[in-house]
Amino acid sequence: MKPVAFSHLRADNADTAGKALRQGAKILAGGQSLGPMLNLRLARPETLVGVSFLPGMSEIRQAKGRIVIGAGVTHARIEDGADDIALPPMMRHVARGIAYRAVRNKGTIGGSLAHSDPAADWLSCLTALDAGLVVQDAAGKDRRVPIAGFMLGAYRTVLTPEDILTGIEIRDEMRDALWGYDKVCRKVGEFADAIGALVVHPDSGFIRLVAGATGGPPLILTELGADIAARATHPGRDAVRAALSARLTDADDVKLHLLTTALCRAIEKVLPA
């Protein structure tokens, strides 16, 4: 389990990074997924370009009406919540449940999103928070990508090989949104077998209910969410299961059961059953 020889470039400006990517380099963020894949020789890049030192990558800053989290911010930093800029409390909760501390010390929020393991936490969490993603293309130009639609399938996103995910933007109102997040997994810190996430902002009328770890992109349950918003009561297990099975026709009984549980528990945090 030793990687194929590769060269490593630490980019500290967009030009260097862009040039390397145009020449076929692969991005290295915290390395907590890519590292094992290199060691297993499943990933065999000739060049890795480290992007954690690009300007702004490790910043958490306040912009107008939104929080901007650098893609290179580690799970541990979000878990610790020691920055001056407050993040939505759900994020701190989610960060604490990712793997174990050694992984959280190195692993990054942007790396996790770009890797797009369907069972990872940030995709579901940030989908529920209706985050926006800041993506820099090879020319150094930024574009904004909504998180819904970012992930195409397991380990596939809208990012091109030359794109760098640089930041995650979250609307200020999410700081005081009501939220519930539940992850069903084999053991503490393990990748999820099922994720349920609910975010509700009563003042703005925002509600989003998300099922994660479905094998594909996080599933936004728009109608059930709207129903919950309208009634302000827990819809109950049967309604949740029905909403899921309508959308996940390939899922087996156990998967539907676990997703139902995760969703019900997430909803319960906001609306007691």
Added chain:
Amino acid sequence: MGTGIGARVARKEDRRHLKGKAEFVGDIKLPGLWEAAFVRSPLAHATLGRITKPAGAEGRVFTAEDMTDLAPIRTVSTLPGYKLSDYPALARGKVRYVGECIAICIAPTRAEAEDLAEAVEVDLTPLPPVTDVVTALKDGAPLLHEDWGDNLFLTTEYDSDLSEAKAKATVVLEREFKTARQAMNPMEGKGVLAHWDHKADQLQVHTSTQVPHVIRTGIAECLGLDQTNVRVIAPDVGGGFGYKCVLQPEELSVSWVARKTDRPIRWTEDRREHLTAGANTREHSYKVTAYADDSGRLLGLDADIWVDVGAYSVWPFTACLEAAQAGGNLPGPYDLPAYACRTYSVATNKPAFTPYRGVARPGVCFVIELIMDAIARAVDRDPLEVRCLNLVQGSAMPYTNITGKFYDSGDYPAAAREAARMIDAAQFRERQRAAAAEGRFIGLGFASFTEQSAHGAKVFGSWGLSVVPGYEQATVKLNPSGAVDVLSGNHSFGQGLETTIAQVACEWLNVDISRVRVLMGDTGRTPNSFGAFASRGMVMAGGAVSKAAEELARRIRLHAAHLLQCEPDTVVLRDGVAWNDQASVSFAEIARTWYLRPDLLPDNVETTGLEVTEGYKPDIDTGVFTYATHAAIVEVDPDTGRTEILDYVIFEDCGRRVNPLILDGQSYGGAAQGIGTALFEESLYDGAGQPVTSTLADYIMPGPAELPHFRLGHSETLSPYSRHGIKGVGEGAAIAPAGAIVNAINNALAPIGVELSQVPATPHRVLSAIFAAQARKEAAQ
């Protein structure tokens, strides 16, 4: 007590471990050292054709064709009907499991060696794989070893008359059980570093092993060397569990290449190699019929046991030790009047089965304990009472059971009742009712077992082994500074033997443990030993050290008597000083006189000096039996299928406890592994025989958060047959968790009508069982 037997002494070896100064195979530095990587089979079953070495790799890639002078691992057995399977260090003609070694590649670094391994082209023609015992035994099944005519290493049979049991039985239970294949996962995987030492004219092999002297024999025999030309050193070893008590094909290839190239060569197993090529243990299946009466008394047991032993027979324990142990131990600690059992050691396209901590007993304990609870449910009695009714009673000791096991001492029902008291079983039903009222499912489960330890030559001989353990040697000496050196060929690899055998020496010599230095596991420097496995280390090495230390104490008193001008009998050893009444002489003075000023001693002094080597085996060859009952309270969450262990107690009697602190650690570690067996660990294969749990993301092991706070209780029934009454304890705690936990799960889910009979009890299995029970209920309505 000081630091002798019974003291809670912190481990001597922890200083270097905690400072990162220990020396494992991977830490050793030798000039010119190269690393090895193996080309391993990507297919489960295939004909091996041409192997093409990459251009320019002369002298860096070796295959079986190069190793014409290397004999395969051949494990003979005296059991009638046993079939031989030559296990080559590198595959010849055929590959029989994914991960089997095909070629060895060497380079200055491991990464370069892996580059080389990737560049080797191997022609493989796929053959249909045999991935489970059912397929293996079907007519016309593909054959692992064509000349056998079938896929059976061996069948064995116990057959006592069941007719009376059948006639009297009012309860007849038929059940099937399964335990998963596992990988043992020591923290340090295998590792071996070999080089030819020209000064000593020896092949020197540093290897991560439990049994250095045995490995010396194995390497010498396969390489065709005289044993005098092979030295095996086990440096610091990071866990063994049985994984490291057999001769490994990689040890042979690395030794051969080191000799051939006259270069130090090291191979370090990585976790992926371990989880695939090392997925070699625990996989059993059972069909059992139990006969009982209305009181819950077990009258007879009729069992078929299949062990999926993989492709080859390991040396020296054979492919059949597991099934022999399973058949012999299924009756467990119970007084079973009638027993019929057939065992099948079945060859499949999986790695060669290797005995793991507990050897077969985690499987058979799981089965007999689930049977006990099934009987209790059938006769509507408390499972604890049914256990106590069936356990061998204290008054019956010593007791020979139906398979000929000689239970030397103890009170098994007392241990079960103590475990029940510790977990407050009397109050549990009330607690369970209260939880049920809240919609929660909690359950209590027990499992009792015996742990045969330090069994000797006759027992291993009866399992057909051609290489069997016997006497154990140890040297204890007073060095010139008056400190004590203990030399043992046994080994310490996490179980604390380095400390506990020092304590045994302290017991006789009455010195502080800081004055005792222990050297272990080096065939060049330590006396002969069969190594540490089968819970024999403490009994055997401890016994040998005890005998040697006792004799050294006698000699120290003799020398002291010369210096103190008194009779040896009146000399008392205390804190490193020999006393005669008020007069005293220190060990340092005694040693200095013997080594450097012998002129001060009388002419008739014993010339045997202050170095003693003694041999030891217990008074009986049948082993001394530790016993215990585990009790678990679990909560099963029907929404997630997850099982949480709310409370876990172990009440154990292992005779004299040499170091209670280390014993506690043994219990925690063993029980943690048992919980892995019960709830998490499973090496899975697809239909093509491909391992699908090849990383720790797929092969799930319990972590700290999944383990309960274990509560331990002890009694000390000394064995009459071993030095100090010590019984072995290394394996025990790994045996019972599957039984206790699944009994607790079944107890919790009884209202739903669930009875699990397979481990690990994963959330998926628990949920599937709940769904099936609900479907049955709906169909019945």
